Amino acid sequence: MNAQIIGSDLLKALGDYLGYGAIGLGLGVAILSAILLLSRKQDSLATGSRYMMFGLALVVIGSALEMLKLHQANAASERAFIASQHLPDEFWGDFLLSRQQKLFGTSEPTDEYADGSLKDGEEKIFNILVPQDECRFFFAAVRPPAKIYASVAKGNVTYRSLRDKEYYKTGKICNLKGNDSQNAELKLHLSEGGQYSISAFKAAPDISVKQPAQQAPPLPPSMPSSPPLPKITKRFCTGEYEANCAGPHDAFFSCGNFGSDQEVAAQLCQGAPAKAVRINTKGGNKCGYTLTEVTCG
Structure with missing residues (x-):
């Protein structure tokens, strides 16, 4: 057994x-x-x-x-x-188109466009013509796993970064200083090398609001008082992407806790009496979009 x-x-x-x-x-x-x-x-x-x-x-x-x-x-x-980590050619083109549409909406593209390949550490200068009193968006992307870096090298313009990712950068370049058309030089360089794409789009200029003149000293009682200072109108936009705002604006607030309309108005008026009125609202993206007009004074 x-x-x-x-x-x-x-x-x-x-x-x-x-x-x-x-x-x-x-x-x-x-x-x-x-x-x-x-x-x-x-x-x-x-x-x-x-x-x-x-x-x-x-x-x-x-x-x-x-x-x-x-x-x-x-x-x-x-x-x-x-x-x-490497997108096929057809996916690369689809990525560029979909990202540009999401970021810039219906913004009109300019004739300025470039693509190609760069080696590790190699630089590329991309010229963007910015007419007087106008602005331009730019979109610069690289195929992963490479990384891209962008900065405005030359040009009497103002520059503001909008999106700063490892594989794409966007920004807004404006010529609002009363100068003639400016040729802004956008400098790019890549790490690890790879294929890149750069394009530019027309952007609505920010409203330039003139500050009121300093208040004159009070007149003697025998003379009539000076007229009240003129009221100042400003606008601000809220939403996820500034390019999708309904019109020109002085300030932009991304989705988040930035306060009520009246609190934002008080911030823009810097102590002066403030009144906020929404003039446009629409849905879209994470939190929709509003365009609010603020009257200071």
Whole structure:
């Protein structure tokens, strides 16, 4: 009975070893060889030794095959990861179009456009013509895993960054200082190198509000008092993307806790009496868009 139990357990153990492939088969042969060697019979010793060597060879071969499979699996995983970091040509074009539409809405593109490839650390100068009293958006993108950096190098203009991601940059360049048309130089350089794309779009200029003249000293009582100072009108826009605002504005507040309309109005009027009236609201993106007119004074 005990021999039957031992034999059954042995067969079950051998079956479990065979589930490991060549390594399990080699271990099973090695166990059988050990049993033969333990019998200490002359013919069993020779046969057991041969089986033992065969079993060890199977273990070595099986281990080599398993290591090869593991290496191939790791290499396939690495290739899949690298491929996921590079967009195919058609996806690259779709990304540029969809991102530009989301950021700039229906803004009219200009004729200024450039694309190509840059090496690691190589710079690119992109010229954007900004007429007098006008503004321009720019969009500069690079195919991952490269990173892009952008800055305005030359031009008597004002520059404001709108979006600053590793693989794309956007900003607004304005010429509102009464100068003639300015040729703004946008300097780009890439890390790791790769394919890039740059384009420009027309942007609504920010409203330039003239500050009131300083109040004159009070006149003597015998003379009539000076007329009250004129009221000043300003506008501010709230939403996710400034390019989607309904019209020109002096200030922009992205989605978040920036206060009520009246609190924003008081901030813009800087202590003067303030009154806020919404003149345009529309849905879209995370929090919709509002255009509010503020009267100071």
